[in-house]
Amino acid sequence: MIDPADPLVVRVRTICMTFPEALEAVAWGRPTFRAGKKIFVMMSSSMDRPNSIVFKPAGDERLAHLEDPRFFSPPYWGxxxxxxxxxxxxxxxxxxxxxxxxxxxxxxxxxxxxRALDSR
Incomplete structure (x- = not known):
């Protein structure tokens, strides 16, 4: 789906792998970044938007983000x-x-x- 060596993936990976216990795993043909077993970022929301990330916003921020045209509700995850x-x-x-x-x-x-993140 998306090449793990793509410069955008590398740049996102560089950010994601700084978090405590962060792991990278390929799922559905895409790199995913996890806090232990739970995904916190996935590359490539769909075939139509391969150079995107899917993330989980804070509940109170979601609607504000959706008013910004840069953000979208991804298939399956939205x-x-x-x-x-x-x-x-x-x-x-x-x-x-x-x-x-x-x-x-x-x-x-x-x-x-x-706790590990906040103690840094």
Missing amino acids: PSGWLGIDVDQPTTDWTELAELIDTSYRQVALQRQL
Whole structure:
């Protein structure tokens, strides 16, 4: 689905793998990044948007994100509250993307993982 050596995947991986107990696993032909067993970021929301990530926003932020045209409700994951954003745009703000990934990690991480993250 998407090459794990793609520069966008490498850049997302660089962010995701800094989190405590972060793992990378291929699922559905896509790299996924997990806090233990739970996915917090998935590359490539669909065949139509291969250069995107799917992430889990904080519940109170989801509707605000959806008012921003950069965000979309991805197939399969959207009904569960997840969002997608394209990462191949010249205007991609990688600092903001790192913050979105941090929030997503915090939505699925175990308490010990959160303590490890916050103790840094």
